[in-house]
Amino acid sequence: xxxxxxxxxxxxxxxxxxxxxxxxxxxxxxxxxxxxxxxxxxxxxxxxxxxxxxxxxxxxxxxxxxxxxxxxxxxxxxxxxxxxxxxxxxxxxxxxxxxxxxxxxxxxxxxxxxxxxxxx
Amino acid sequence: xxxxxxxxxxxxxxxxxxxxxxxxxxxxxxxxxxxxxxxxxxxxxxxxxxxxxxxxxxxxxxxxxxxxxxxxxxxxxxxxxxxxxxxxxxxxxxxxxxxxxxxxxxxxxxxxxxxxxxxxxxxxxxxxxxxxxxxxxxxxxxxxxxxxxxxxxxxxxxxxxxxxxxxxxxxxxxxxxxxxxxxxxxxxxxxxxxxxxxxxxxxxxxxxxxxxxxxxxxxxxxxxxxxxxxxxxxxxxxxxxxxxxxxxxxxxxxxxxxxxxxxxxxxxxxxxxxxxxxxxxxxxxxxxxxxxxxxxxxxxxxxxxxxxxxxxxxxxxxxxxxxxxxxxxxxxxxxxxxxxxxxxxxxxxxxxxxxxxxxxxxxxxxxxxxxxxxxxxxxxxxxxxxxxxxxxxxxxxxxxxxxxxxxxxxxxxxxxxxxxxxxxxxxxxxxxxxxxxxxxxxxxxxxxxxxxxxxxxxxxxxxxxxxxxxxxxxxxxxxxxxxxxxxxxxxxxxxxxxxxxxxxxxxx
Numbered sequence: 001x002x003x004x005x006x007x008x009x010x011x012x013x014x015x016x017x018x019x020x021x022x023x024x025x026x027x028x029x030x031x032x033x034x035x036x037x038x039x040x041x042x043x044x045x046x047x048x049x050x051x052x053x054x055x056x057x058x059x060x061x062x063x064x065x066x067x068x069x070x071x072x073x074x075x076x077x078x079x080x081x082x083x084x085x086x087x088x089x090x091x092x093x094x095x096x097x098x099x100x101x102x103x104x105x106x107x108x109x110x111x112x113x114x115x116x117x118x119x120x
Numbered sequence: 121x122x123x124x125x126x127x128x129x130x131x132x133x134x135x136x137x138x139x140x141x142x143x144x145x146x147x148x149x150x151x152x153x154x155x156x157x158x159x160x161x162x163x164x165x166x167x168x169x170x171x172x173x174x175x176x177x178x179x180x181x182x183x184x185x186x187x188x189x190x191x192x193x194x195x196x197x198x199x200x201x202x203x204x205x206x207x208x209x210x211x212x213x214x215x216x217x218x219x220x221x222x223x224x225x226x227x228x229x230x231x232x233x234x235x236x237x238x239x240x241x242x243x244x245x246x247x248x249x250x251x252x253x254x255x256x257x258x259x260x261x262x263x264x265x266x267x268x269x270x271x272x273x274x275x276x277x278x279x280x281x282x283x284x285x286x287x288x289x290x291x292x293x294x295x296x297x298x299x300x301x302x303x304x305x306x307x308x309x310x311x312x313x314x315x316x317x318x319x320x321x322x323x324x325x326x327x328x329x330x331x332x333x334x335x336x337x338x339x340x341x342x343x344x345x346x347x348x349x350x351x352x353x354x355x356x357x358x359x360x361x362x363x364x365x366x367x368x369x370x371x372x373x374x375x376x377x378x379x380x381x382x383x384x385x386x387x388x389x390x391x392x393x394x395x396x397x398x399x400x401x402x403x404x405x406x407x408x409x410x411x412x413x414x415x416x417x418x419x420x421x422x423x424x425x426x427x428x429x430x431x432x433x434x435x436x437x438x439x440x441x442x443x444x445x446x447x448x449x450x451x452x453x454x455x456x457x458x459x460x461x462x463x464x465x466x467x468x469x470x471x472x473x474x475x476x477x478x479x480x481x482x483x484x485x486x487x488x489x490x491x492x493x494x495x496x497x498x499x500x501x502x503x504x505x506x507x508x509x510x511x512x513x514x515x516x517x518x519x520x521x522x523x524x525x526x527x528x529x530x531x532x533x534x535x536x537x538x539x540x541x542x543x544x545x546x547x548x549x550x551x552x553x554x555x556x557x558x559x560x561x562x563x564x565x566x567x568x569x570x571x572x573x574x575x576x577x578x579x580x581x582x583x584x585x586x587x588x589x590x591x592x593x594x595x596x597x598x599x600x601x602x603x604x605x606x607x608x609x610x611x612x613x614x615x616x617x618x619x620x621x622x623x624x625x626x627x628x
Contacts (some may be wrong), residue, residue: 011422015429084417107420
């Protein structure tokens with residue numbers, strides 16, 4: 001299972017990486033949106049865990065750019081949005097794309113990891 | 121405080137327009153009804169002359185126009201005007217009247233939808249409003265189909281006939297729909313044009329009137345709680361006078377038309393600048409806490425995840441213990457942030473609340489004020505399973521206020537073995553929470569006034585705590601009251617809340 005974690009808070013990024021690796025996944029990390037877009041273009045990922053508040057662009061922009069490569073259905077399956085800001089607007093936008101959205105901090109870390117490792 | 125003796129120019133100060141009941145269309149140029157302000161009804165000369173001009177300009181032998189104008193004169197509000205329009209035959213042939221009003225400068229527009237049996241009001245974004253407004257303006261035809269509405273968030277069915285008006289303070293779209301997809305004929309459009317000629321003036325008048333009403337209400341509140349007390353009289357007859365108005369030597373005297381206005385410093389004003397700043401500080405604090413919470417939660421989450429990872433890998437018992445303590449500390453930080461954020465949350469959502477847990481949370485929040493005080497939570501067995509569906513923030517606010525009040529009274533009066541008990545009990549359709557302390561009771565003469573705004577016995581109190589709490593309780597369809605135990609020691613405040621509030625209950 002090939003997972004891309006896009007998160008600019010290093011502790012969260014690295015902890016998620018280790019936790020997912022322990023469960024057998026191959027994890028690549030990325031801290032900003034622009035690099036993430038390049039990575040998505042050049043490599044194939046089974047799952048993409050994407051934070052919304054990135055330093056340069058928004059997580060939704062990353063999803064938009066991935067539309068060049070993935071179909072709408074694939075985006076729905078592959079992307080998991082994680083965010084600390086869960087306003088109505090954000091949930092609406094996420095619903096438009098149809099992807100799962102996880103609120104930080106995770107109440108149940110095991111459930112969150114299971115969602116990320118769910119084979120599509 | 122220095123009062124400046126000058127003659128400021130009051131522009132539209134005292135013209136309160138009222139849409140009075142004119143059964144016959146006779147005009148009396150100097151028609152004034154004398155009353156005390158703010159019910160002062162004045163129909164100015166200007167308004168009469170404009171109506172006369174309108175009559176002469178348009179073909180008023182047309183009964184429709186007479187009818188529309190008549191309905192306008194019989195309406196006291198926008199809702200009434202539109203309801204009245206539906207009674208006219210021309211409008212009866214349509215299913216819905218849409219009125220979309222944008223106050224210039226605001227970020228949203230009001231969309232009123234009138235059917236003969238119901239009305240709805242929704243908010244629309246100003247950019248959507250503007251798109252529709254300009255597409256209607258650009259078109260020379262009055263009839264539009266669904267293509268005009270494509271991509272916009274208006275839920276309007278069928279072909280529509282529409283007109284846009286640009287009033288001084290507002291932009292308005294007036295739309296009629298039969299809720300079918302048949303095209304409008306040219307004669308339909310011509311009639312529509314004639315019929316809607318007087319509508320912009322009507323709307324302008326009503327909207328300005330409602331705007332002025334709101335302004336008057338705000339001015340009244342300012343005067344009531346403000347730094348000045350005002351008295352308005354005309355030829356020695358008093359029109360309006362603040363309750364605590366006195367005549368002082370250094371007052372401002374203004375003459376406007378036939379009115380004499382006296383403005384004084386309100387020496388009985390029950391609060392001072394400190395309280396205003398305090399209120400502002402609290403709002404700022406709320407926003408700051410929200411930002412802080414978001415900024416802190418991310419790094420805290422990172423810390424929590426990494427300690428959890430370290431715990432998995434840790435082999436040394438000592439190390440494990442330390443890492444566990446770090447983890448516990450982080451969890452505590454998160455809980456504290458969460459508790460504070462619910463306290464200052466501006467959202468008005470209803471959720472399912474575990475009332476016992478909520479009371480515990482409030483006790484944690486008030487820890488610093490209640491350190492030396494014994495705190496007890498009492499509840500019957502069936503209360504543990506209660507899930508109250510209500511607004512958590514407001515309940516927390518009310519309990520917080522009551523507990524802080526009790527704590528302050530207990531400490532100020534040096535009560536021996538001070539204690540605060542929160543007693544939760546379940547009734548068939550509601551629950552009651554009693555905050556009981558063993559400090560001094562509220563004195564008999566104060567009982568009637570403790571829930572009043574700006575009433576306080578403390579030197580630095582705002583006097584708003586109980587007033588706000590009682591209002592919040594009412595908003596939740598419940599009540600907050602003080603239980604008078606006559607001469608017994610101790611104070612009991614009882615908050616009662618219905619077990620479930622539906623949308624009909626919440627009133628704003």
